[in-house]
Amino acid sequence: GAGVSQTPSNKVTEKGKYVELRCDPISGHTALYWYRQSLGQGPEFLIYFQGTGAADDSGLPNDRFFAVRPEGSVSTLKIQRTERGDSAVYLCASSLSRNSPLHFGNGTRLTVT
Amino acid sequence: DQQVKQNSPSLSVQEGRISILNCDYTNSMFDYFLWYKKYPAEGPTFLISISSIKDKNEDGRFTVFLNKSAKHLSLHIVPSQPGDSAVYFCAASEVQGGSEKLVFGKGTKLTVNP
Numbered sequence: 001g002a003g004v005s006q007t008p009s010n011k012v013t014e015k016g017k018y019v020e021l022r023c024d025p026i027s028g029h030t031a032l033y034w035y036r037q038s039l040g041q042g043p044e045f046l047i048y049f050q051g052t053g054a055a056d057d058s059g060l061p062n063d064r065f066f067a068v069r070p071e072g073s074v075s076t077l078k079i080q081r082t083e084r085g086d087s088a089v090y091l092c093a094s095s096l097s098r099n100s101p102l103h104f105g106n107g108t109r110l111t112v113t
Numbered sequence: 114d115q116q117v118k119q120n121s122p123s124l125s126v127q128e129g130r131i132s133i134l135n136c137d138y139t140n141s142m143f144d145y146f147l148w149y150k151k152y153p154a155e156g157p158t159f160l161i162s163i164s165s166i167k168d169k170n171e172d173g174r175f176t177v178f179l180n181k182s183a184k185h186l187s188l189h190i191v192p193s194q195p196g197d198s199a200v201y202f203c204a205a206s207e208v209q210g211g212s213e214k215l216v217f218g219k220g221t222k223l224t225v226n227p
Contacts, residue, residue, distance in 0.1 A: 004156070031213070033213070035215075040219065041219055042117075042119075042202050042204075042217030042218050042219050042220055043157065043202070043215075043217045044217070045214040045215065045216070048213045048214070050213075055213065056212075056213055056214065058214075059214065091156055091157070093156070098213065099145070099208055101147065101159035101162065102157075102159065102215065103159070104149075104156030104157045104158070105156050106154065106155050106156045107156055
């Protein structure tokens with residue numbers, strides 16, 4: 001079946017611009033996660049949704065980052081006033097329930113110039 | 114402060130031999146551990162997990178060992194195959210603590226030579 005889909009696969013933007021990254025989870029998966037992976041590092045937790053609500057957003061680095069999941073399926077990660085330090089691969093994952101293994105998408109590579 | 118450490122950035126083994134990937138953690142509240150495999154330009158793929166109530170979990174060629182007193186886990190791949198060449202991430206979480214976060218190590222790049 002279809003896995004986690006992330007669009008776009010690559011995004012280049014200028015410093016100061018606004019970007020939106022989209023995640024389409026596996027159908028039926030109620031839990032959705034965003035992670036960020038910088039070069040040479042492991043994935044770093046950003047936010048977790050259970051259904052429509054953000055159950056844990058403690059990993060968001062600052063208030064320029066925001067994520068929504070209005071209907072409990074597709075999620076959008078929004079970054080305002082992008083900075084060069086935001087350049088990374090943004091990974092989305094979903095799971096069937098709490099404590100089930102995460103299924104990751106292929107990520108969106110964000111480059112801020 | 115890294116809570117999950119993979120101290121070997123890379124490992125090279127011959128096809129057919131055993132690959133041993135190591136992981137150390139500092140947070141004694143971690144009670145669930147996972148290994149993920151990642152190919153270039155793809156997302157991490159779940160490989161195997163272990164709960165802190167066990168010290169070993171096996172799935173085919175993959176076995177994970179957990180030593181809670183040493184805060185150490187390892188992934189054994191026997192026999193290693195060229196298709197196993199990838200970056201392997203160790204991850205941990207505090208399930209009993211209600212946390213949904215996975216904390217990842219920096220990864221170990223495994224190369225299996227034919």
